[in-house]
Amino acid sequence: MTYKPFLKWAGGKAKLVPFIMGNLPVGRSKRLVEPFAGSAALSLAVDFDAYLLNDTNADLIGLFQMLQSEKQAFIDYVRSFFIADNNQEARFYELREQFNAADDSAERAALFVYLNRHAFNGLCRYNSKGAFNVPFGRYSAPYFPEAEMQGFIAKSNRIELMCGDFQAALARVGHDDVVYCDPPYVPLSETASFTAYAKGGFDLNEQIRLAQAAQEAAEPSKGVLISNHDTAFTREIYKEARLETVSVQRNIAAKSSSRQKVGELLAIYGE
Numbered sequence: 248m249t250y251k252p253f254l255k256w257a258g259g260k261a262k263l264v265p266f267i268m269g270n271l272p273v274g275r276s277k278r279l280v281e282p283f284a285g286s287a288a289l290s291l292a293v294d295f296d297a298y299l300l301n302d303t304n305a306d307l308i309g310l311f312q313m314l315q316s317e318k319q320a321f322i323d324y325v326r327s328f329f330i331a332d333n334n335q336e337a338r339f340y341e342l343r344e345q346f347n348a349a350d351d352s353a354e355r356a357a358l359f360v361y362l363n364r365h366a367f368n369g370l371c372r373y374n375s376k377g378a379f380n381v382p383f384g385r386y387s388a389p390y391f392p393e394a395e396m397q398g399f400i401a402k403s404n405r406i407e408l409m410c411g412d413f414q415a416a417l418a419r420v421g422h423d424d425v426v427y428c429d430p431p432y433v434p435l436s437e438t439a440s441f442t443a444y445a446k447g448g449f450d451l452n453e454q455i456r457l458a459q460a461a462q463e464a465a466e467p468s469k470g471v472l473i474s475n476h477d478t479a480f481t482r483e484i485y486k487e488a489r490l491e492t493v494s495v496q497r498n499i500a501a502k503s504s505s506r507q508k509v510g511e512l513l514a515i516y517g518e
């Protein structure tokens with residue numbers, strides 16, 4: 248079965264799934280490893296015997312763990328936050344405060360889903376102290392992604408979760424694995440730089456570190472794929488890989504006037 252992600256996620260790859268799938272050695276590999284899981288669009292869409300999902304964002308992995316262990320009971324708890332009274336500006340800021348102060352892991356995970364659907368553009372951004380700081384989104388009727396969360400649960404007994412740097416996930420790669428790396432995008436230009444992910448940005452040195460680690464991890468595996476913008480920089484750092492390209496419509500900026508078609512590059516190591 249294939250499912251859609253239940254989270255809105257910057258750089259989410261739901262639209263690119265057919266392109267990525269077309270380049271995955273599906274029949275020859277048993278496990279899909281995603282060191283930069285985000286909303287896990289690819290893992291939810293393709294069928295493997297097992298999945299290893301890693302991300303540095305502890306709230307994201309905490310939420311996945313909660314769905315995995317508490318299942319429908321957790322979905323029912325999340326639903327209690329999706330009421331009309333909570334879709335008001337003052338209430339949003341109270342709940343954002345409650346999220347930032349929450350000690351209880353179920354409460355924090357449920358509020359993370361609430362924030363994902365009620366905050367501006369579905370962004371996930373933290374200040375230097377680690378507090379979630381995205382403003383109110385002003386949606387008329389925020390969607391409650393019940394069916395999509397149930398999709399995640401349906402796969403969850405085949406999913407192993409890790410929270411840390413991508414290198415730790417790549418160190419676990421073995422013979423039966425294929426790896427899909429979806430790092431934060433390189434900027435298209437200096438002014439378009441968009442790094443609204445978990446604390447601690449992903450600069451160009453990190454992109455180079457990933458390209459090197461991917462090439463090494465390709466050796467014991469069935470292949471390592473990396474997606475990124477198609478730029479002179481990415482073509483240079485992935486020059487040892489086979490490259491495939493596709494052009495997609497992307498809403499990188501908040502203003503629709505800034506929507507543009509950009510090239511996506513898929514670097515494939517190990518074939």
Ligand SMILES: C[S@@+](CC[C@H](N)C(=O)[O-])C[C@H]1O[C@@H](n2cnc3c(N)ncnc32)[C@H](O)[C@@H]1O
Nearest residue numbers: 256258259260283285286288303412413429431
């Ligand atoms: C482009 S998003 C992945 C989107 C995902 N493929 C999807 O479909 O939603 C990049 C992800 O990398 C994570 N990340 C940033 N730095 C990382 C690092 N050093 N190691 C692992 N994950 C990292 C971010 O938290 C973010 O979720």
